[in-house]
Amino acid sequence: MARLLKIAALIMGILIALIVIAGLIIPIIIDVNDHKDRISQEIKKATGYEVVMEGDIELSLIPWIGLSLGKTHVANPPEFGDIPLASLDELQVRIKFWPLFSRRVEANRIILNRFKLVLIKDEHGRQNWISPEESVAEPELKPSEPLAEREIPAADPSRTISDFNIKGLQVANAAVSYEDRQTNQSMSIRDFNLETGRISMDVPFDIFADMKIQSWNPDIQSDLKLSALAAFDSHNDFVRLDNFLLNISAQGEILARPLKNDTLRGDLIYELSNNAIHLNNLDINIYEAQIRGKISALSLDGTPDISFEISGENIDLDKIMTDHSNQPAKAASVPDAEKTSIPEEPSTIEPINLSLLTDYNLNGKLDFREIRADNLVMDSFSASIRSGRGKMTISPLKVELYGGTQESDITLEDIRGALHITAAQSLENLQIGPFIQDLAQKDIITGTAEIQSDIKTWGQGNEEFVRNMSGKAELVLTDGVIKEVDLEKKIRDVFALAAGQIGAATDNSGQTSFTRIGANFDINNGIAVSRDLTMNSPALALTGEMTADLPRSHLDSRSQVKVDGALREELVSRYNLREVTIPLRVRGPFDDLSFSLDSETIIKSLIQEKGDETLQKLIDRIVPPTEKERNDDKPQSEVEGLLRRIIPGR
Numbered sequence: 305m306a307r308l309l310k311i312a313a314l315i316m317g318i319l320i321a322l323i324v325i326a327g328l329i330i331p332i333i334i335d336v337n338d339h340k341d342r343i344s345q346e347i348k349k350a351t352g353y354e355v356v357m358e359g360d361i362e363l364s365l366i367p368w369i370g371l372s373l374g375k376t377h378v379a380n381p382p383e384f385g386d387i388p389l390a391s392l393d394e395l396q397v398r399i400k401f402w403p404l405f406s407r408r409v410e411a412n413r414i415i416l417n418r419f420k421l422v423l424i425k426d427e428h429g430r431q432n433w434i435s436p437e438e439s440v441a442e443p444e445l446k447p448s449e450p451l452a453e454r455e456i457p458a459a460d461p462s463r464t465i466s467d468f469n470i471k472g473l474q475v476a477n478a479a480v481s482y483e484d485r486q487t488n489q490s491m492s493i494r495d496f497n498l499e500t501g502r503i504s505m506d507v508p509f510d511i512f513a514d515m516k517i518q519s520w521n522p523d524i525q526s527d528l529k530l531s532a533l534a535a536f537d538s539h540n541d542f543v544r545l546d547n548f549l550l551n552i553s554a555q556g557e558i559l560a561r562p563l564k565n566d567t568l569r570g571d572l573i574y575e576l577s578n579n580a581i582h583l584n585n586l587d588i589n590i591y592e593a594q595i596r597g598k599i600s601a602l603s604l605d606g607t608p609d610i611s612f613e614i615s616g617e618n619i620d621l622d623k624i625m626t627d628h629s630n631q632p633a634k635a636a637s638v639p640d641a642e643k644t645s646i647p648e649e650p651s652t653i654e655p656i657n658l659s660l661l662t663d664y665n666l667n668g669k670l671d672f673r674e675i676r677a678d679n680l681v682m683d684s685f686s687a688s689i690r691s692g693r694g695k696m697t698i699s700p701l702k703v704e705l706y707g708g709t710q711e712s713d714i715t716l717e718d719i720r721g722a723l724h725i726t727a728a729q730s731l732e733n734l735q736i737g738p739f740i741q742d743l744a745q746k747d748i749i750t751g752t753a754e755i756q757s758d759i760k761t762w763g764q765g766n767e768e769f770v771r772n773m774s775g776k777a778e779l780v781l782t783d784g785v786i787k788e789v790d791l792e793k794k795i796r797d798v799f800a801l802a803a804g805q806i807g808a809a810t811d812n813s814g815q816t817s818f819t820r821i822g823a824n825f826d827i828n829n830g831i832a833v834s835r836d837l838t839m840n841s842p843a844l845a846l847t848g849e850m851t852a853d854l855p856r857s858h859l860d861s862r863s864q865v866k867v868d869g870a871l872r873e874e875l876v877s878r879y880n881l882r883e884v885t886i887p888l889r890v891r892g893p894f895d896d897l898s899f900s901l902d903s904e905t906i907i908k909s910l911i912q913e914k915g916d917e918t919l920q921k922l923i924d925r926i927v928p929p930t931e932k933e934r935n936d937d938k939p940q941s942e943v944e945g946l947l948r949r950i951i952p953g954r
Contacts, residue, residue: 369399424482792843
């Protein structure tokens, strides 16, 4: 037995010695550079891509398995042009030979210089990173054996790496570009540099990286710098980036102003076994805004389950995003000679993207303070959000703004490619004056608003949402004024006109005070109709109806104004009237309404009440006797014209 063991040991020693001798001698007597063409041919057979090795290849086996590669590039398929798919100037990899027998990797610093990757999707949807052989290959699937039921072989523990120790990784001046010729979108990462400390299992190591990113359509350029403490956690099967810090500087057409060294911090954990990612202790400082929270995404290999809790303050969206609503669209330059031959294409509205409802399961909360958007200021905004299987609920949604509180329950649902929206809301104590001032830059009304509504709509864009709106709403305004509309003065002027008192002095405060304005609306196909419009004030009482055409942004209201209080006493005593009721018409675009009183109706009522004698006195007062005999072609005064229309025989 002892003799057999000695013989086995001798044979093993001889084999080891032969391996060592071969590892030392083979790289010397065999020059790999003499076989570059053969190597390229074998790679093309295996992958479909042509590899061109311009620089020298250095190979070693003992005590390091070493590979040093000079200038090398991978050619693009012919249909994608002459620019290489991938190229590099230098690659150095050195791995110790003997530790591999115990499933350990010990490597020197891995160096990669001037690596460049060019990714292209052409006009036909073909991708240059998928080889022709791979794109036409049919998967070998058994129809009778569904994918979910197939047995996936477990990894062989004897073939996996139990430990590794790499001195570090160094990437210098790398670049990656992507071009989508179907959507005319592209982006590039350039000047990418990465350096790490020693990389070992379960031992944290430092990472430092910087890069420049540029995208087109939309145009944006950014500089990023990253530092973090990384670790491979073998016990929990995690990859971690603890206390990472990302510094961001950026400018571009979608940014209202450049970002200057703004920061994003947090702890990033990736679970290899569960294919899940967690972002904890998130802390973003951008445009003086502070955003904090945590985000988790599970089941990344299927429909991701995303949970989040995000809070923040001092968020000014007007500083972040540029308003393109008033900017002309970019157009290609067309020679004058060709302009008449190019037909105008009808404008199309891009349908709303519903992937957020269908591609993700969301469950989270938002809680923000001090938010500004489109010049509106919100003291707080909070919402609980759930979504999945094409449906999202936002309930409750609570907003505090301009002294008021809005509470809403909103449902969004994808039904056959159209977004269906159901919204019930309650708004109380909103100070309507400053709200409209900030929203429309107009000082037209003040007061306290309360709104109750239950609305449904559907469509694929904003215009369809407005056109398809239906439901009910109740509006109440209290204790305010309508500015630049003085109904009391208009009433005095109309009666003075009817009585022939042209130019009579009246008070003009320039506004109409009210104690309450109220209306209930029925909404169908974007048309809101109220049959119970009311307004009360110390001097006036109004009843009528109103129609608001939301798609056309147009309002039409007809009502009766009953004079009350001191104004009624003044008119009764001055004109000896029993009752004073005046028709009022309000109509026009929402942002340019006109208010008009029916002068002819008032004059008719005066004549009916005071009789024919009053009419003659009125005509004599307004139309001097010398003018009664004038030529019919001579222009009439305003009141005379009214009188002649009312009683043509006169």
